[in-house]
Amino acid sequence: MITPRFSLSQDEETVTITIRAPYCCLRELEAEVDDNAFLFYCKPYYLRLHFPGSIVDNDNRKSSFDSDTGEFTFTYDKAIPGEDFKDLEFITKFLVTKVDASYEGDERKVTILASETIQEDKEVDPNDLQQGFGFALQSHKRFVAISSEFSDVLDVDPSESNLEERRKLRLQYEQGKFDMGHYLGDFIEDEEINEIIAQKTPWYALNETDVTFNNKELDFLKDLPNIQYTLSNLQTKYAYNGLIDILYAYCYDRRCTFYEENSESGWTIVKLASTFCYLDAFETPKDALVSAFRRSVIYPLYRNYNLTVQILKDLKDLLHLGEKYMIKCLIEMYYIFLGGDCCRYILNNLFIKDYIIYIMTWDREKWQSYLKDIYTIEIKKEELGLNLAEIEQGFTLEEKLGKLEIKDTDSDDSSDDSSDDSDSDSSDSDSSDSSSTLNP
Numbered sequence: 001m002i003t004p005r006f007s008l009s010q011d012e013e014t015v016t017i018t019i020r021a022p023y024c025c026l027r028e029l030e031a032e033v034d035d036n037a038f039l040f041y042c043k044p045y046y047l048r049l050h051f052p053g054s055i056v057d058n059d060n061r062k063s064s065f066d067s068d069t070g071e072f073t074f075t076y077d078k079a080i081p082g083e084d085f086k087d088l089e090f091i092t093k094f095l096v097t098k099v100d101a102s103y104e105g106d107e108r109k110v111t112i113l114a115s116e117t118i119q120e121d122k123e124v125d126p127n128d129l130q131q132g133f134g135f136a137l138q139s140h141k142r143f144v145a146i147s148s149e150f151s152d153v154l155d156v157d158p159s160e161s162n163l164e165e166r167r168k169l170r171l172q173y174e175q176g177k178f179d180m181g182h183y184l185g186d187f188i189e190d191e192e193i194n195e196i197i198a199q200k201t202p203w204y205a206l207n208e209t210d211v212t213f214n215n216k217e218l219d220f221l222k223d224l225p226n227i228q229y230t231l232s233n234l235q236t237k238y239a240y241n242g243l244i245d246i247l248y249a250y251c252y253d254r255r256c257t258f259y260e261e262n263s264e265s266g267w268t269i270v271k272l273a274s275t276f277c278y279l280d281a282f283e284t285p286k287d288a289l290v291s292a293f294r295r296s297v298i299y300p301l302y303r304n305y306n307l308t309v310q311i312l313k314d315l316k317d318l319l320h321l322g323e324k325y326m327i328k329c330l331i332e333m334y335y336i337f338l339g340g341d342c343c344r345y346i347l348n349n350l351f352i353k354d355y356i357i358y359i360m361t362w363d364r365e366k367w368q369s370y371l372k373d374i375y376t377i378e379i380k381k382e383e384l385g386l387n388l389a390e391i392e393q394g395f396t397l398e399e400k401l402g403k404l405e406i407k408d409t410d411s412d413d414s415s416d417d418s419s420d421d422s423d424s425d426s427s428d429s430d431s432s433d434s435s436s437t438l439n440p
Contacts, residue, residue, distance in 0.1 A: 268300055271295065272300065297384070
C-alpha cells in the first residue's frame with residue numbers, strides 16, 4: 001500500500017486532514033474515526049493517524065474530493081473545543097507504524113500497530129559509546145562490515161578506530177593541512193570575501209510562524225518511520241552538538257554559494273562537519289564550534305576568520321526559527337547527499353533521517369535550555385590552535401616595515417637631489433664671480 005501525501009491543520013473547533021491520492025479507486029473509499037484515530041483507505045492508498053486529542057465523526061463532518069488535484073479534504077470537530085493539537089506540521093509524529101508479523105506454520109499475517117512509547121533518559125557507560133558512530137553514537141554494526149566502501153566520504157574507518165582515536169587523527173591531520181599562504185591570501189585580498197559577508201541570508205527576515213513545509217518536504221516526511229528515541233544524557237549532548245556542527249557547515253555552504261545550488265555543496269558540508277567525515281562527537285557546543293571554525297579556515301575555498309564569525313551569526317539566526325526550519329535544512333542536505341557522483345547518501349542513513357525524526361519528537365524545553373548557551377558563545381582566533389592572530393600580526397608588521405623602508409629610501413633620494421642642486425648652485429655662483437673679476 002502507498003502512504004499518500006497529507007497535511008494537517010486546525011482551528012479552535014476543528015481538525016482538517018488533506019490527502020492527495022490522485023490514482024485512487026473511489027468505489028473503495030473508506031474514511032473512519034475512532035476517538036483519536038483516523039483511518040483512510042482508497043486503493044492503492046492507506047493512511048492511519050493517531051492525534052494527540054480526540055476527534056468526533058458527527059453531522060458537522062465535512063468531506064470533499066477535488067478531481068483536478070486528486071485531493072481529499074476531511075474536517076472533523078474536536079471532542080474538546082479549543083484543545084490545541086501540537087505540532088501538526090510534523091506529520092511523521094502522527095503516523096501509526098505498521099508491522100506485519102506471521103506465525104510459524106500459519107500463513108495468516110497479523111498487522112501490529114505500534115503503541116506510543118515514553119522517552120526516558122537512561123544512563124549509558126561512556127566506554128560503550130567509544131565504539132559507536134552515527135547519530136548519537138548509536139552503533140551501526142551492519143555498516144562496519146562495508147565501511148571501507150565509503151572511503152571517499154569518510155576520512156576514517158569506524159571499524160578500525162574508536163571515538164577518541166578518531167578525534168586525535170582529526171586534530172593531527174588538520175594541523176598538517178593548514179595552509180598559512182592560503183589563509184594569508186584571503187586575509188590580504190578580501191574584497192570577494194567581504195562581498196560574501198555582506199549578503200543577507202534567506203532566513204534573515206523570517207519569523208518562526210512564516211515557516212511551512214512544501215510538497216516535496218511533505219512527501220519526504222510521510223515516508224519516514226515514526227520512531228521514539230531513548231537516549232542517555234550523554235547521547236543527548238552528542239546529538240545536540242552534532243546538529244550544531246552540521247548546521248554550521250550548511251550555513252557556510254549556503255552563504256559561500258550565494259544561496260544557489262552548487263555541485264560542490266556536498267563536499268563542502270561533509271568536509272566542514274567533522275561529525276560527518278570523521279564520525280566525531282562533542283560533549284560541549286564550544287567544542288563543536290571550535291572544530292567547525294578550524295575546518296572552515298583549513299579546507300574550503302574561502303578561508304577567513306571574519307567569514308567564520310558571520311557564519312556563526314547565520315547559525316544563531318537559523319536556530320531562532322525553530323524545529324521546522326532546521327528540518328527543512330536537513331531535508332535539503334538529504335537531497336544534496338543523494339545526488340552527485342560520490343557515496344554521500346550513506347550519511348542520510350547514518351545521520352540525516354535520524355536527526356529529522358528526533359527533532360520532531362525531542363524534549364523542546366531541554367533544547368531551548370541548550371540554545372541559551374549557544375547564543376552566548378563566541379569563538380576567538382586563539383582557541384583554534386592555528387596561530388591565526390600571530391600570522392595576521394606578522395604580516396601587518398612586515399607591511400608597516402616595508403612602508404617605512406620605502407619612506408627612508410625616498411628621503412635619501414631627496415637628500416641626494418638636494419645636495420646635487422646645492423653643488424650646482426654653488427658652481428654657478430663661483431662661475432659668475434670669476435666672470436665678474438675678469439671683466440671689469
